Amino acid sequence: xxxxxxxxxxxxxxxxxxxxxxxxxxxxxxxxxxxxxxxxxxxxxxxxxxxxxxxxxxxxxxxxxxxxxxxxxxxxxxxxx
Numbered sequence: 001x002x003x004x005x006x007x008x009x010x011x012x013x014x015x016x017x018x019x020x021x022x023x024x025x026x027x028x029x030x031x032x033x034x035x036x037x038x039x040x041x042x043x044x045x046x047x048x049x050x051x052x053x054x055x056x057x058x059x060x061x062x063x064x065x066x067x068x069x070x071x072x073x074x075x076x077x078x079x080x081x
Contacts, residue, residue, distance in 0.1 A: 007040070007043060007044065012047070012055075013055060015036060016052055019033055023057055033053065033056050034062055037060070
């Protein structure tokens with residue numbers, strides 16, 4: 001659209017820094033980081049979510065089981081690794 005500016009890497013880092021400052025070991029915080037990463041990826045296909053997650057002080061744990069803000073380790077999966 002005319003007059004619309006694209007976000008830059010600097011903008012992404014500002015967002016990541018704000019999320020890092022608000023970091024908590026909760027499911028809600030982790031979901032928020034994932035949702036922000038998804039929104040940024042839909043805005044810019046070249047967006048690197050792994051760099052963003054690292055800047056937020058976390059990683060993408062989607063598809064894994066969380067309980068009370070902690071990642072639940074599947075003992076069965078560890079036994080076969």
